[in-house]
Each structure stands twice: as structure tokens, then as C-alpha cells.
Amino acid sequence: MVSLSEYLILSSTIFCIGLVGIFVNRTNIITLLMCVELILVAVNTNFIAFSHFLGDEAGQIFVFFILTVAASEVAIGLAILTLLFRGRGSISVDVINSLKG
């Protein structure tokens, strides 16, 4: 039997991997999107674990909504990314630096 704290350790590890990935990644923007998805996976793990151990279904319902929203979020993100590629010919993180001051 896996205990609640083990789930929480797993989810916080995934969360940290996602967060560190965002800050150290200098290659391309799709990796950033993957890191955001990792954070959402950590959140989902949390909700499901809590929901299971509390015996309350609301957390699992929340997870369905998060999955749906994450899907539409990625759809919009990739659409914007396509536009960026059309304009700049690259999806490297380094090309989004023309706005500054």
C-alpha cells in the first residue's frame, strides 16, 4: 500500500523537475510547454492522492477539468508558436527577446 506522503513526495519531485526545466531550458519553446505540462501532472497527482485518501470525489472531478483546460491551453500555445515560426523562422527561446527596455 502506497501512503499519502509517498504520493506527495512524488508529486513535489515532478513539480520541481518542471519548474527547474523552465528556468534552465534555453533551447526551444516546446520544451517549455512540456515543463508546464509536468507541473500540471504534479497537481493532478496531488488532487487524485488527496481525493483517494479523503474519500471525497471532488478532487478527481477537478482533475478532469484540469486535463481539459490543459489540452485547450496547449492548442492555443502551439497555434501562437506556429505564428512565431512563420515570422522568425525559429522556435528557439533566444528569438523571443526583441521586447525589452
Place this chain on the structure above:
Amino acid sequence: MNNFIEFDTSSLWVVLPEIFLLSAIVVILLLDLFLNKYSQQVTYYLTQLSLLISGILSFNLIDHPQVIIFSGSFILDNMASVFKVFIMIATMIAMVYSRHYLRAHLLFRSEYFILVLLSILGMMVMVSGYSLLTLYLGLEILSLSLYALIAIAHERVYAIEAALKYFILGAIASAILLYGMSMIYGISGSLNINEIANFVSNTDLNSRRTLIINFGLVFLVIGIAFKLGSVPFHMWVPDVYQGAPTSVTLFISTVPKIAAISILIRILVDGLGSMHSYWSDLFMVLSILSITLGSVVALMQTNIKRMLAYSTISHVGFIMLGFVTGTLTGYSAAIFYTLVYILMSLAAFGMIILLNKQGFEVDQVSDFKGLSKHSPWFALMMLIVMLSMAGIPPLLGFYSKFFILQQIVSSGFITIAIFAVIFAVISTYYYLQIIKFMYFDEIDNKITINASMDMQLVLSMNVILILVVGLFPDFLIQLVLSLF
């Protein structure tokens, strides 16, 4: 305990504004298929009409007794109704300004109005959300529409870059907010704000449970600070303000602030109010940093949209100071500041849009050079807006700062009040700089104002409102005091 099935048709009356707006969006979207390129004005008028009707419907629900429906996930109270009415009014003004800009830059697409309406729907859900789930869903409806709205100018490289930055940072912020929500859910065992509030107020503040609540609280505060755009989570604000088309900047800088304030009030004040001593320290640091950085960095900007972005950051710092006090009057002061800021920001960006014309994008401070010689009336309008933003009496911006500082001092944070006043004085410099450009410099580029009559009329009324409400602020102050 489970009452998922509980459903009463009479509760549909309470969500009438939302239901109406959603149906209006569907109808406009379908109707749009049958309109040709030259009758797209119809979309604009239908948008204004549906905003007006849902504004009236929300107005009718003011003074409705407080009800919590849909298994505790939706609340209708005075605050929600008043916020909704303000959202509608501000959006209608913003749409009048947008039309001029969209026409001048050949961006007039009906998707623009659909996306605005969708984001309004998200804001209404946020304002009335009373469980973590509804608050999150409202926030996402709002954010997803805004990402697409910025990218609507897809020929512009800057706009795409701004959209991408906003998207990435917004997605990270939502994920962090969600992580905080999951922690709060885990410890309290419920998603409903009032059950969370019950749990938190019954928790002994010295027990180990407080540690977990605190852990979740930090993530929630970070997520909300991201959405409000306060330092050190402000990275997206200047870039998005500068890169987005000016009409979208106008929209982003105004109406979503109401939604951000209301999610803050719902989660932190209604839900975790008894943990106030823990989150007010975080807020104090965030607001001091925001006021400092916002006032100082704006001094060096030559791009007016970027300058106003930093000025927004410092205004957000003042708004957050209102939540440091921990008194209901302090929260009212923060709401008052938000509403006043929205009025001023509408007028300031409206002035920038007014100077736009076919193929000429106004985004430098120096574009205002010599405006007083060309159009004394609108130079006077800009003068009033800038003085109000700087906080000069008897204009509205003075009362909002005064109200916040008064509450801060009466809660005993005198050092912070002195600090805030010093930086408010420093920030006066860049507002006065624009006035100097308008009145004391020669025209070096051809300014022409060819905006339609309705735009000029609404902009003038907007500014006169700042002046008049500034002279008689009692009504608005009484209104925000009655919200709690």
C-alpha cells in the same frame, strides 16, 4: 454530505447575466458566418448591445439577498453584482476606443469581439466563483481568450512575441496557483470557499496543520501576484503592454484587474481570512517592491505603452497595500483604488488610441509633442488624466491614494505610508514629462485627430467623469464600503 444532484430551476435567475452572455456569444458567432466583409460593423453593435443587456441584468441583481447556488460553487452577493456592472461599463468604453484603433490598422475582425466577450464571460465566472474549481475555470476562460486576443495581429512580430510570453508565464502562473489549490484541498478536504473558511478558522494556528496551509498559501499568493502583475512576478507586464496592439493593451490593463482582485478577495479574504497575519507579510513585501520598481523603472522609458506598464505595476503595489491592513475598510480602499485605476487607465490608453491613424502607430512618449497647439481640448484631457494618475488633488487619483494611505496609517504601518508617498512623488516625474511634451514642445510630426465623433465624445466623458467623481467622491466611496 454529497449534494451534487441538488438543482433548482429558480437558481437560474441568479445566473441570468452569464447565461445571456453565453447565448449572445453563440448567436454572434453563428451570425458572423453570414456577414460579409463590409457588414462587420454589425458584430460591433451586437457586442455592445449584449454587453449593455448583461450589464442591465447584473444591475437588477444588486441588492439581491446573498445566495450560494450550484452546490456551493457560485455566489451572488453585492460585490459580485457591482463588479459585473463595472466590468460591463469598462468593456463598453474599451470597445468604443478599440473600434477606432482596429479600423485605423486594418485589424477589424469579428473574432476580436467574440474573444473579448468570451473573456468577459470568464471574468463573470471568476467574480461569482465560490469554489476553487469555478475560480480556476473562470481564470482559464479569461486567460485563454486573452492569449488569442493578443495574437490577433498575427502579421506583427512583436504581437506574437508578446502573446507567447504572456502565454508561457500565464500557464506557469496557473499551474502554480493550482498546486496551491491542491494543497488547500488536501488539508481542508473541500473545494468550497466557505468550507475552507470554516476549516481554517477552526484550526489552531500553532498546530502542524498550519504548516501545510501556509505551504499552499505561498503558492496561491504567487499565482495571484503573477496575474496581478506585481514585482517580482511582473516580467510579462511591460512586454505584453508594449507588444500587444494598443486596443488589446487597453483591455488587458483595465477590466481583468477587477477579476484578479475578486479572485484575491474570494480565496485569501473569504477563504483564508483567518490566516491574514501570514499572507499580509507576503503582500507587504510584494507591494513595496512593486511601488519601488514601478516608479523608478518607468522614469527611463521612451515607449509610452511600456511606461504605462511600469506605472500599472506601481498602482498594483498600492492596491496590494490595501490588503496589508487586514481591515474591511482597507479592502474597500483597495477596491476603490482598482475601480479608479481602471477609469484612469481607460482614459490614458484611449488618448494614445485617439492619436492613431491609418498606418501611423503611436507608441512613443514623444508622439505627444505639441499636442496642445493642435488640439487644446484633448491636450487638456490628457493633462487631467496624467495629473490624476500622479495623484494631484482634487482629481480622483488623489482620493484613491489618500484612502489607501489613510487605512495604512490607521493600521499602524506609518513607515510604509511614508515610503509609498516618496515613491508616488518620484513617479510624478514621468507623468509631468508627458505634460511638458504636450505644452512646451514644438510639433515635430504631423498629429491629426480623425477619430469618429463617438470616440471623441466617450473619451471626453471618461475624463470629465474622473474630474467630477474626483470632486464628489462620496458616492463611490459609500458604494465600495457597502460591499463587505
